[in-house]
């Protein structure tokens with residue numbers, strides 16, 4: 584075993600499945616997804632079995648995340664088939680296994696199968712409890728379906744439930760956002776994710792904004808929404824551990840923490856991204872092309888990049904600073920040994936950010952963005968890359 588392989592074998596491994604089917608696209612969504620045509624789901628399942636057969640994991644898989652798309656569009660039987668195909672390749676069950684579900688797809692038979700397979704965590708795409716906000720987002724579920732879905736999930740004794748919420752929706756006021764937060768907290772999930780709406784190019788929402796039919800929030804308004812969550816959720820027992828993520832003690836999402844910590848993850852399914860065995864890459868974003876590659880025994884991957892200590896160091900800094908724990912700079916240097924990095928420009932950046940009240944620097948060089956700093960984390964990331972004069976691909 585070479586040095587790099589030894590280092591990789593010690594790095595926690597996660598597995599991501601992309602299930603690319605949605606009944607209809609939401610108006611804000613830029614993920615790869617498609618409406619399933621006759622036979623698509625069967626072809627997808629066969630493809631996943633083929634893709635899994637290409638990999639032999641030489642270490643245990645710690646966490647699993649099934650996202651999409653809408654995993655819940657698969658029938659209970661198909662969910663079982665996919666889960667069993669995956670577990671066959673593991674030496675032991677993962678300690679955390681999340682499945683994303685859209686409220687309209689939650690049915691008792693599917694949740695029973697997921698629980699029996701060993702799924703530990705359900706992430707429910709609520710986005711908002713207000714019908715008019717769901718309408719603006721183009722979501723295809725109702726408020727009643729959210730409550731019904733939670734009842735079904737709870738009935739199967741799932742103890743780890745996440746609710747996804749979106750803020751900065753056009754026509755959403757701060758008071759409306761607070762109502763969504765209050766309603767989420769009243770449901771007592773273990774985890775709440777809050778995402779700032781972005782207008783991704785070519786989505787229906789983006790087109791409406793281009794035509795002047797809707798408008799986004801200003802930076803100041805976005806900051807007010809963010810601050811409202813950062814104030815309300817911790818006051819109600821949900822600690823913030825990353826810009827968009829809050830949890831009850833002990834319920835932070837380990838899969839995501841491993842990703843932000845630049846561990847390893849192996850992605851399966853069209854458009855799934857991987858960072859595995861020293862490489863970063865993504866599967867092609869097309870069901871047909873992905874299947875064609877697998878049928879020829881040549882998986883079609885894009886954006887393949889050899890990971891260097893410098894790339895991993897930069898990305899650990901950037902993603903680590905998005906967490907409330909921050910980064911232990913000496914430990915990071917020790918871990919990656921990024922010999923080609925000149926630390927002087929970075930030290931100047933830390934000093935400038937500290938003077939602006941955006942960063943706290945402890946005497947032993949632990950860095951942590953302040954609340955004000957978290958608001959401009961994307962700008963800080965751009966500054967870091969400029970100082971490093973290197974632009975690793977965003978994972």
Ligand code: SF4
Pocket residue numbers: 604605607608609612613614616651652653685708
């Ligand atoms: S359900 Fe999820 S993946 Fe599908 S269109 Fe909506 S946001 Fe995108």
